[in-house]
Amino acid sequence: MAVIYLHIGLNKTGTSSLQDFLRMNAQALGDEGVCYPQAGRDAAAHHPLSKWLKSPKGIELGAAAPMVASLLDEIRGADKVVISSEDFHTHGPKSIEHLARLLAGHEVHVVLYVREHVAYLASWYQQNVQATHLSCAFDSFCYFTRKPLAKIADQWARVFGRDRVVVGLYDRAQLVQGDVVQDFAARIGLGGDLQRFKRKPYESNPSVAGNLLFIKRLVNNFHSKPVAAGFVDEVTALSKLKPEFQGAMQVDAEVVAYVAGMYKGDRQELLQRYGVKIEAPSGALPGRPTPDFATLQQDWTLVMDAARERGFALGGNAELMQLTDCRRLVATEA
Incomplete structure (x- = not known):
């Protein structure tokens, strides 16, 4: 066997x-x-x-x-x-x-x-905004998408045995x-440095971030899930327009504290039962501001012009809204 x-x-x-x-x-x-x-x-x-x-x-x-x-x-x-x-x-x-x-x-x-829970949820949120019609804010996504990780491991351990379940960080x-x-x-006991095997020279599933992610979130409000999901490859291609359109998403310190508090018990259970220690994050999660109001208006134009030039379906959303000087929003909120 x-x-x-x-x-x-x-x-x-x-x-x-x-x-x-x-x-x-x-x-x-x-x-x-x-x-x-x-x-x-x-x-x-x-x-x-x-x-x-x-x-x-x-x-x-x-x-x-x-x-x-x-x-x-x-x-x-x-x-x-x-x-x-x-x-x-x-x-x-x-x-x-x-x-x-x-x-x-x-x-x-x-x-x-x-x-780590905040980084995990942020990455998951980025993927869902890009690939579905998700349009809610990140803190709302965290509230409605609770996933205690120790309980996932527990379900498999109850069936296959605790000694047969390995949890890695x-x-x-x-x-x-x-x-x-x-x-x-x-x-799995596969030795060596894997140089003898083929490896992809690029990231398999790059994350979209910054104003491109926010633009997709805005567009999602106007479409059904199948239609919004149809833009996923186009958004991936457009992420190459600016370095700021790729990478991790910035999460404000108060949201980090809120999510970290939600999963305090889960961190303790992972350590006690599986020996996995996840440090509680503090302060803001570094990454691309989403949105970055200082450049949102010009980024909207950049994305939509590029989409139309390439014949992307996403370009059909160019007339959905007119963005005014978004820098005024920053001044108002301040």
């Missing part, structure tokens, strides 16, 4: 980079005794398998489902197996137990990366060589 490593996320902890590495090197990893199954995954990750397993139909069919049968056949005889999808961390007890039944007889280890200062791919490789 195989030793199976279930990489369950979180989202925004380098999952795309890790999954791209596993996909690009599936054959080479297989030569070294690590199977990254094709069954149940899309291009890079096992998202279809995860979503299928927690669906009523998936639970009903179980091992008889073609996807699951193919997976079990593919891992038969393997020494080590990696199955990866950040969607797994959203499973509840019923689907986790179902997965355990399907993998019965194998030695299953669960790997979960967590992240997504922090470059603590990751092996400051790299989540290298860190995960060490956790």
